Amino acid sequence: MTSKKPPLIEFLRQMILVRRFEEKAAEMYALGKIAGFCHLYIGEEAVAVGAIGAANPDDYIVTAYRDHGHALARGLEPKRVMAELFGKATGVSKGMGGSMHLFDAGKNFMGGYAIVGGHIPVATGIGFAMKYEKKDQVVLCFFGEGSVPSGNFHEALNLASLWRLPVVYICENNRFGMGTPVERSSALYDIAHAAKAHDMPFHHIDGMDVIDVYNQMKKVIEGVRASKRPIFVEARTYRYMGHSMSDPAHGHYRTKAEIDEQKKRDPILTLQQRLLEKKEITPEEVSKMEREIQDIVLESVEFAEKSPEPPLEALTEYVYSK
Amino acid sequence: MAHIAYRDALGQAMSEEMRRDDKIFLMGEEVGFYQGAFKVSRGMLEEFGPMRVIDTPITEAGFTGVGIGAAMVGLRPIIEMMTFNFSILAMDQIINNAAKIRSMSGGQFTVPLVVRGPGGSAARLAAQHSQSLESLYCHIAGLKVIAPSVPKDAKGLLKSAIRDENPVICFEAQALYGTMGEVPEGEYTIPIGVADVKREGKDVTLIAWSKMLLMCLRTAEELAKQGIDAEVVDPRTLRPLDMETILNSVRKTNRVVIVEEAWPYAGVSAEIADRITHEALDILDAPVERVTGVDAPIPYAKNLEQAALPSPEKIIHAVKKVMYLE
Numbered sequence: 118m119t120s121k122k123p124p125l126i127e128f129l130r131q132m133i134l135v136r137r138f139e140e141k142a143a144e145m146y147a148l149g150k151i152a153g154f155c156h157l158y159i160g161e162e163a164v165a166v167g168a169i170g171a172a173n174p175d176d177y178i179v180t181a182y183r184d185h186g187h188a189l190a191r192g193l194e195p196k197r198v199m200a201e202l203f204g205k206a207t208g209v210s211k212g213m214g215g216s217m218h219l220f221d222a223g224k225n226f227m228g229g230y231a232i233v234g235g236h237i238p239v240a241t242g243i244g245f246a247m248k249y250e251k252k253d254q255v256v257l258c259f260f261g262e263g264s265v266p267s268g269n270f271h272e273a274l275n276l277a278s279l280w281r282l283p284v285v286y287i288c289e290n291n292r293f294g295m296g297t298p299v300e301r302s303s304a305l306y307d308i309a310h311a312a313k314a315h316d317m318p319f320h321h322i323d324g325m326d327v328i329d330v331y332n333q334m335k336k337v338i339e340g341v342r343a344s345k346r347p348i349f350v351e352a353r354t355y356r357y358m359g360h361s362m363s364d365p366a367h368g369h370y371r372t373k374a375e376i377d378e379q380k381k382r383d384p385i386l387t388l389q390q391r392l393l394e395k396k397e398i399t400p401e402e403v404s405k406m407e408r409e410i411q412d413i414v415l416e417s418v419e420f421a422e423k424s425p426e427p428p429l430e431a432l433t434e435y436v437y438s439k
Numbered sequence: 440m441a442h443i444a445y446r447d448a449l450g451q452a453m454s455e456e457m458r459r460d461d462k463i464f465l466m467g468e469e470v471g472f473y474q475g476a477f478k479v480s481r482g483m484l485e486e487f488g489p490m491r492v493i494d495t496p497i498t499e500a501g502f503t504g505v506g507i508g509a510a511m512v513g514l515r516p517i518i519e520m521m522t523f524n525f526s527i528l529a530m531d532q533i534i535n536n537a538a539k540i541r542s543m544s545g546g547q548f549t550v551p552l553v554v555r556g557p558g559g560s561a562a563r564l565a566a567q568h569s570q571s572l573e574s575l576y577c578h579i580a581g582l583k584v585i586a587p588s589v590p591k592d593a594k595g596l597l598k599s600a601i602r603d604e605n606p607v608i609c610f611e612a613q614a615l616y617g618t619m620g621e622v623p624e625g626e627y628t629i630p631i632g633v634a635d636v637k638r639e640g641k642d643v644t645l646i647a648w649s650k651m652l653l654m655c656l657r658t659a660e661e662l663a664k665q666g667i668d669a670e671v672v673d674p675r676t677l678r679p680l681d682m683e684t685i686l687n688s689v690r691k692t693n694r695v696v697i698v699e700e701a702w703p704y705a706g707v708s709a710e711i712a713d714r715i716t717h718e719a720l721d722i723l724d725a726p727v728e729r730v731t732g733v734d735a736p737i738p739y740a741k742n743l744e745q746a747a748l749p750s751p752e753k754i755i756h757a758v759k760k761v762m763y764l765e
Binding site: 210211220221227230235236237238239240242243244246247250268269276279434435438439 | 501503507512531536541548
């Protein structure tokens with residue numbers, strides 16, 4: 118197990134990148150440049166950045182439809198992610214997947230999936246393959262708390278625990294499955310206890326604190342790598358935006374006051390504050406970082422704008438492998 | 440040639456392929472210690488061990504999804520459905536994941552997965568265990584669907600399915616497992632997408648697959664006694680469909696009856712009839728007739744079950760209709 122200190126400045130940079138990228142995506146959505154469903158991760162950045170930061174580059178990442186943050190944290194090129202949102206041929210999935218289906222085979226980024234809970238057995242299958250082939254990689258499977266009551270979740274966790282598969286199940290509990298709060302959808306309020314039914318160890322982590330996410334995930338992932346047994350992690354987090362672009366940030370199912378209260382624990386601002394206080398970063402460096410990220414985001418939009426749409430042959434090209 | 444049962448032909452296909460490639464494994468309910476609910480995997484646990492012949496809990500969505508994930512990273516899973524009725528529980532995995540991962544990843548990932556098992560009616564299994572669900576899977580772009588009718592085809596097609604880079608659904612009619620047939624010695628495969636003329640004839644083309652193919656062959660002998668020479672075409676693969684072989688037969692006979700065990704509404708026979716009509720209207724001497732199951736869940740009562748399914752009498756009636764003999 119490594120005792121390396123978390124690369125906090127890099128985490129700050131990644132979290133700011135995810136947020137600015139998504140703020141721009143929301144803007145592009147409003148302009149009609151991005152269509153379909155667009156599920157933003159704003160507020161939850163610490164989970165993807167801390168957890169993926171704790172994994173090895175060849176560990177597998179499987180996630181769901183709110184996948185921009187995981188993709189950027191895994192190092193997918195921002196311009197190719199933006200191009201995917203624009204539906205362009207240069208996108209990470211060649212424009213075939215869009216916001217909810219980001220894939221990058223070269224980075225073991227195994228995709229975003231848009232049926233709630235449907236990807237959890239798939240992630241488990243990648244874990245099965247690691248055991249079958251006696252490999253050391255582990256699988257990080259992200260999903261929301263809205264998946265936890267589903268059959269796919271329980272079937273997959275049972276198999277992973279029964280067969281001792283190297284999978285880390287990371288529940289990003291952002292409190293709402295679409296517009297329904299967890300207390301109205303899950304008999305278990307303490308979601309992590311769902312792992313007990315499958316004899317699986319579980320941990321709670323503070324999903325608003327990237328340091329806690331990283332430190333705990335580092336232990337969890339190395340524990341799974343060594344023990345070849347799955348683990349369940351519940352990261353308590355909060356989404357500031359609506360479920361999708363058609364859903365207002367507040368109004369229907371929560372108040373502005375509730376969101377403002379949560380924003381006091383903003384993962385980016387709290388880390389930034391901490392680094393400034395400890396003089397590990399200067400205000401100038403923060404400004405410089407923001408400017409660099411702004412450039413990356415603007416370049417990604419420019420790249421996406423200028424990229425060609427997929428050729429018409431692409432419509433059927435990827436259906437079957439020859 | 441060896442004279443063996445359909446179930447053993449399938450078992451041979453899997454075992455031979457698993458000897459050839461250690462990335463292939465079989466997973467499903469009772470495929471291991473129990474030797475398969477229909478004994479298709481007899482002897483396989485002993486030969487390949489529990490890492491490759493894997494008993495699962497009764498959780499179709501879960502283990503089918505596991506197969507999909509494993510296929511994405513290079514393994515070649517064969518998923519056995521104890522019956523295809525249970526595959527309904529895994530349809531989200533098959534349709535939303537297996538069929539679409541290649542497409543929605545822009546071709547980055549493939550899912551070389553076989554989902555196989557028995558389907559169709561058998562002896563009075565009642566509504567939830569008697570369904571022929573081919574058309575549901577045939578509807579889905581990204582899947583291939585095979586439905587072999589005789590042991591030789593079962594072995595050769597399943598081997599091709601296992602080697603295919605795409606998800607392949609293999610329907611094995613439950614009532615066929617004990618049927619016998621000649622299977623060639625040595626290595627052979629039958630390509631996916633190639634139909635087979637199982638009986639030559641000149642008066643009418645009967646198109647059927649799986650269990651209905653055997654019914655058509657029997658019915659053709661009965662028709663012969665009545666002076667009608669039926670050609671029987673077995674598509675063997677329902678998606679993709681070998682229209683060339685079908686149309687060649689239609690050009691010979693100018694009359695078509697398609698026999699399908701499933702319900703009529705949006706059935707595979709409707710697709711075949713439509714394609715024949717559009718590609719060969721000028722050579723048809725009569726509208727294409729379809730003999731299908733009755734549009735109702737299959738009941739338990741013996742007389743009603745029989746009435747719900749295609750029969751030689753219904754086929755003969757349809758043949759006479761296209762020949763304007765009735």
